[in-house]
Amino acid sequence: MQFTINNKVDKVGIEDRIARITKRSLKSESKLAGLKMVLSMIDLTTLEGMDTDKKVQQLCYKATHIHNELPDLPNVAAVCVYPTMVKTASNALKDFDVKVASVATAFPSGSSSLKIKIQETKEAIFNGADEVDMVISRGKFHSGEYNYVFDEIATIKETCGSDVRLKVILETGELGDYDHIRFASEIAINAGADFIKTSTGKIKPAATLPITLVMLEAIKDHYYNTGKMIGMKPAGGISNSKLALQYLLLVKETLGDLWLDNHWFRFGASSLANDVLMQILKLKKGYYQSNNYFSKD
Amino acid sequence: MSSKIKPLKYHEKLNFSPSLENTDSLSLKKEYQLFINGRFQKPLSNKYFASINPANENKIAMVAQANEKDVDLAVKAARNSYESHWSKTPPKERAKYIYRIARIIQEKAKELAILETLDGGKPIRESRDIDIPLAAAHFFYYAGWADKLDYAFPNRNPKPLGVVGQIIPWNFPLMMAAWKIAPALATGNTVVLKPAESTSLTALKLAEIIQEADLPDGVVNIITGPGSTGEMIVNHPDIDKIAFTGSTEVGKTIMRSISSTSKKSTMELGGKAANIIFEDAPLDQAVEGVINGIYFNQGHVCCAGSRLFVQESVYELILRKLKDRMQSLVVGDPLDKNTDIGAINSKQQLSTINNYIDIGKKEGADIFQLSCDLPAKGYWCPPTLFTNVSQSHRIAKEEIFGPVLAVQTFRTTEEVITKANNTPFGLSAGVWTDKGSKVFNLTSKLRAGVIWANTYNKFDPTSPFGGYKESGHGREGGLHGLSPYLNIE
Numbered sequence A: 001m002q003f004t005i006n007n008k009v010d011k012v013g014i015e016d017r018i019a020r021i022t023k024r025s026l027k028s029e030s031k032l033a034g035l036k037m038v039l040s041m042i043d044l045t046t047l048e049g050m051d052t053d054k055k056v057q058q059l060c061y062k063a064t065h066i067h068n069e070l071p072d073l074p075n076v077a078a079v080c081v082y083p084t085m086v087k088t089a090s091n092a093l094k095d096f097d098v099k100v101a102s103v104a105t106a107f108p109s110g111s112s113s114l115k116i117k118i119q120e121t122k123e124a125i126f127n128g129a130d131e132v133d134m135v136i137s138r139g140k141f142h143s144g145e146y147n148y149v150f151d152e153i154a155t156i157k158e159t160c161g162s163d164v165r166l167k168v169i170l171e172t173g174e175l176g177d178y179d180h181i182r183f184a185s186e187i188a189i190n191a192g193a194d195f196i197k198t199s200t201g202k203i204k205p206a207a208t209l210p211i212t213l214v215m216l217e218a219i220k221d222h223y224y225n226t227g228k229m230i231g232m233k234p235a236g237g238i239s240n241s242k243l244a245l246q247y248l249l250l251v252k253e254t255l256g257d258l259w260l261d262n263h264w265f266r267f268g269a270s271s272l273a274n275d276v277l278m279q280i281l282k283l284k285k286g287y288y289q290s291n292n293y294f295s296k297d
Numbered sequence B: 001m002s003s004k005i006k007p008l009k010y011h012e013k014l015n016f017s018p019s020l021e022n023t024d025s026l027s028l029k030k031e032y033q034l035f036i037n038g039r040f041q042k043p044l045s046n047k048y049f050a051s052i053n054p055a056n057e058n059k060i061a062m063v064a065q066a067n068e069k070d071v072d073l074a075v076k077a078a079r080n081s082y083e084s085h086w087s088k089t090p091p092k093e094r095a096k097y098i099y100r101i102a103r104i105i106q107e108k109a110k111e112l113a114i115l116e117t118l119d120g121g122k123p124i125r126e127s128r129d130i131d132i133p134l135a136a137a138h139f140f141y142y143a144g145w146a147d148k149l150d151y152a153f154p155n156r157n158p159k160p161l162g163v164v165g166q167i168i169p170w171n172f173p174l175m176m177a178a179w180k181i182a183p184a185l186a187t188g189n190t191v192v193l194k195p196a197e198s199t200s201l202t203a204l205k206l207a208e209i210i211q212e213a214d215l216p217d218g219v220v221n222i223i224t225g226p227g228s229t230g231e232m233i234v235n236h237p238d239i240d241k242i243a244f245t246g247s248t249e250v251g252k253t254i255m256r257s258i259s260s261t262s263k264k265s266t267m268e269l270g271g272k273a274a275n276i277i278f279e280d281a282p283l284d285q286a287v288e289g290v291i292n293g294i295y296f297n298q299g300h301v302c303c304a305g306s307r308l309f310v311q312e313s314v315y316e317l318i319l320r321k322l323k324d325r326m327q328s329l330v331v332g333d334p335l336d337k338n339t340d341i342g343a344i345n346s347k348q349q350l351s352t353i354n355n356y357i358d359i360g361k362k363e364g365a366d367i368f369q370l371s372c373d374l375p376a377k378g379y380w381c382p383p384t385l386f387t388n389v390s391q392s393h394r395i396a397k398e399e400i401f402g403p404v405l406a407v408q409t410f411r412t413t414e415e416v417i418t419k420a421n422n423t424p425f426g427l428s429a430g431v432w433t434d435k436g437s438k439v440f441n442l443t444s445k446l447r448a449g450v451i452w453a454n455t456y457n458k459f460d461p462t463s464p465f466g467g468y469k470e471s472g473h474g475r476e477g478g479l480h481g482l483s484p485y486l487n488i489e
Helices: A011-022 A028-040 A053-064 A083-092 A114-126 A138-142 A146-160 A178-191 A209-226 A241-254 A272-285 B068-084 B091-107 B109-120 B124-152 B173-186 B201-212 B227-235 B248-258 B283-299 B312-327 B347-362 B413-421 B436-445
Strands: A042-045 A078-081 A099-103 A131-135 A165-169 A195-197 A231-233 A267-269 B034-036 B039-041 B048-053 B058-064 B163-167 B190-194 B220-222 B241-245 B264-268 B274-277 B307-311 B366-369 B384-387 B404-410 B428-432 B450-453
Touching (some): A011 A209, A028 A042, A028 A241, A028 A272, A042 A272, A053 A083, A078 A083, A083 A114, A114 A146, A138 A146, A138 A178, A146 A165, A146 A178, A178 A195, A195 A209, A241 A267, B034 B068, B034 B201, B068 B163, B068 B220, B068 B227, B091 B109, B091 B173, B109 B124, B109 B173, B109 B201, B173 B190, B190 B227, B241 B248, B274 B283, B274 B413, B283 B428, B347 B366
Parallel strands (some): A078 A099, B163 B241, B190 B220, B428 B450
Antiparallel strands (some): B034 B039, B034 B220, B048 B058
16 A cells, blocks of 8 residues: 555644634533543553552552542543553453553554564453553654554554454654644554554653644544544643543534544543542532542552 | 445534623723714714614614714814824824823723624624734734834835824724724824724724823714714815725725815725635645634625635535534624624624525525524524535625625636636635645735735734725735825825
8 A cells, every 4th residue: 555645734724723622611511511521531541660550459449439429420431551550450440341451562662573562462452451552653654664554553453353442652742743643643544543542641742632633633534434433542741621621622523422422532641530520529519629639549 | 425424413412501701891881972082072963873782682872973063073173183283293102102002902902802792793702812902913013113104115205194084894893993093193194983883882992092091182083973974074175085994885985985086095895705725735724714714703804705716626525524614613692702603793784694695595506504593682694605606606706794605616726716816806815725836826816915825814913904906905004004194205
């Protein structure tokens, strides 16, 4: 397959569009509905070299008991960990509807052989991962080896099979122009990605609204061309409710109702959940509570 | 796109709760007088007319109607202040007053934005983010020119004209007042300004601001009334120049009236701009530009991109994207922060727009409108587009001045240049392509005063604005906006 950059993105235009989204105002009931939706879409994440079983167990408890004082809150969508922690997470979450997501393919750099990447993916799945978050080979992308990037994604998707959903991390902070981000999105989608995801969280800038819009437009064009829905996951840097709600509005106005669901849209975040909880409590009680009332796991 | 694929839906989840702008900062009088010689004076006509909120048809305030004697008083005040002091005021001093006006507009920005929205029906998002900031920016910009005219026109001894009569439209009431008053003051003229009948209130607030800025009496006079009052200004013998923004029809009448006089003129008239999308354009952003080009301010924009030309190979794609994008436009209460499309400015304008929509249907074009709930009272028109349109359709030829887009296709660059120029108007155009050479080719061949490339409706006081052909003559904004107010050797 011969790949060329076809779909152009204009930087000024895309940022103008975002400026309109960020001026939208979500109030009262619609804000509460939005905040609950954000909670249900979070992939609660810990991806640190110093992760331990105990740390992951605590995070899993948080994922399933988000705030005991408010029983009507949804659980988060998934817990996202390194492959070595998948078994621990899987055990902790076995009685809950919270998915286990594992990063794989030599996360975060992706600098390893395909053989090792396949092996790592297989192990994560064997240990109980419901979802795999892979990274693309950015070096290959920049050197124009688009077929390599495509084949790698296709191979990992083949390894995942139809039951395990594959999220493809583009690491947009390393791709440069919006044109590249649009093009990388198309490669990932055509290679079999179930989700496209902005970032590892290890590189700045991570997710931004304009980058997310570029990716959502790629998903939309794919939907109209094939009828197939692809999920979207911005990750990294989304730490407060206001910003998260702006992401939701972007989804609302770009892809519409179908994607406003945690099967199709996720946030990769670690500290976002507590800020959302704080805002929900503020709406219910009329005043802010100290952040010491929210568990930090 | 396969026919089995369902169009996306946008209205079931996460709908907006009302988010109304707080109007506490607004102070309104029940009755507004004429602003003549630095004071608010009752009209000699003893007549008043009502200013209506087009979003709910409620009366906001009563406004004085100037008759011939009132106009004469205003012109006399302007002449007197021109002769006795304003023409002798050092340019640096003039600048101080203009800066002061700009700063007070900024201080009262919120109140002005609310009033603009109440009186004219435009969304608060636009009056807050566009109209009022641009009005202030215009005063700031021209304040800077006041003492630099000799540098703008070196060795040409620029001198003011005297008393200028200015007549402005209802689509950007305060901003148009700023576009007119700021360069006139910077160049040392005195002013008699008449806002449009349906949107007088922010101009009268501006009169209060001018008073607060201690501008000498009579330098700016603001009088209100219907078109006939404007006619009296045009025909007053002691006026040196007419600056008019409005319809081409009225512009022509004014030009006829002053043709045998020494009055100078600037005319900023109608438009029927072509917005041109090539197949190699950034398509999603082009669609955004089309939306912004035609639905901004309910389409009440003389430079609105009301004719869309799409290269045939991407026609279906653009149409799909356009219709999807229209789904997330919010039509409703202009004071709601989420409103994209507010009320049509007046009952009369609504009937003009509806008449054109009927004409479009009768001529055989296909209509697509956003289906949305419209408020029971007030004047409303949902965003509308017509496909299957040809050059000879009236909706593609005449200025509608509403949220109505006529979509046509083209095959080659030459073809679209011919079609785009095939209009008596020539105010603005838009070009969407990723190819720089194509941009330069089109911008040199399109007969329009303002051409945007890969964007639309961007305004800045430093940039001149004005038309070719029946869209008018003279420029406003930038250095070019100074010369229409000066005698230059």
